[in-house]
Amino acid sequence: MSITLSHITLAYGSRILLQDVSASVPRGSLTALIGRNGTGKSTLLRAAAGLGEAASGEITLCGHALASLTPLQRASTVSFVTTDKVRIPNLACEDVVALGRAPYTNWIGRMQEADRDIVARSLALVGMSGFARKTMDRMSDGECQRILIARALAQDTPVILLDEPTAFLDLPNRYELATLLRRLAHDEGKCILFSTHDLDVALGLCDAIALIDTPALHCLPAAEMAASGHIERLFAGAGITFDPATLTVRLAKK
Template sequence: MKNQTANPILSAHQLTIGYKTKKKAIVVVSDINFELQKGQLIGLVGANGIGKSTLLRTLIKVQPELTGDILLNGKALNSTSTLELAKELSIVLTEPLISKNLSVYELVALGRHPYTNWIGNLSDEDTAIVTNALSLVNIIELKDKRCYELSDGQLQKVMIARALAQDTAIIVLDEPTTHLDMYHKAYILKLLQRLTKETGKTILFSSHEIDLAIQLCDTMIVMQKDKVVCDQPCNLITEGVFNRLFPKDLISFDSTTGSFRVSK
């Protein structure tokens, strides 16, 4: 990636991701190198089955890397404890909630778990942080509603507020626009863009909404069959990276508009 600064918040060096079986290691992607900067919105894109979720799981220490290094604020990720990681990085996944009977406020307050005592009591500071998270995502009026009463779009905003309440430098989201209509896909990604500017947090998300990511992201990680490229969207367009993402028999990339078109 071009124009790097000396102190990236999250970086990968000669990283190989995949799975280990009893007999061998199955490589998904190798030779991954990137440096992500503080306060940016970063989109991770690529074709279905290319390994986006595997890369995200590796970056959040859910799945071990096969080889290479991941550094979080200059420290090796594999030497970071679970509690330390919970104070540095928050996660919004696509898995359904264990209990939708929680109120919005209760769910967002769970983000304070790394900082509360074993009983989970909230201090005045915790309460102020939870309230601020609700305010940042514009869902104060929903705080007393039960999660089963919410639409998919509202629930996604609640999950983002919970990540904000965790007060980490990095927020990682796996497919945050799944199940949303076109308007709400754009709304959620625009919200993430605004949050990076207002909070200074680094937000990394995976998505199939490549057109929207091109418009809104500061940086994009593009996964291809043979390599992973990380750069500003304008540079990726100039270098023809998006032209090579999909077979050209059905869709093609228009570098003028920065969007994909159905081939006629």
């Protein structure tokens, strides 16, 4: 397993978000993290990236306790794509992607030929080779998101975490981006975990679903999650119905 949570408790201030939860996410799989607003999706991703601390329990990445990794070891194990819109006006896309090579360049950050090859391959993997010399201030949200994913690929980590990567995209681009993540997980052997509110995308394209139902975390294959009843309970009382047969979410009729 690439990500293992062992008896994790997460809190935001005095509020318990997750309590004594255990789960694992394997390599070569795409897993969606879902849950209602404020239930701790971002907090969990940041904890798994080493950017926040769990109140108790242990997070293991690729067989190594996260707490025992040095900053350099962590940077070569897990990459994190935030939900923030990023616009860097004076930096070419290939230079943005090259930032992912920082854990591997020498002390003055000089790129070697092998690093440049990895940057070029990362751009190609996300279909953005033609944008190498363009700047992100002249690109769409979907194109910018692909560049940030390419940067994570250039970082060459077995684990990639993304916080709501489809948040600012229209429906066709959401499916396109999730399809890209699925291909990268399967073809490149990456362990990819991303948070999303797009239940149809998650159930239709992901291998597994991790659902936060505070203070519990349920992690199941996508088909099993659809049939488990956990999603219906998630929407209980919110005026929303979920049909596991068609994987559709609808507002309940009044």
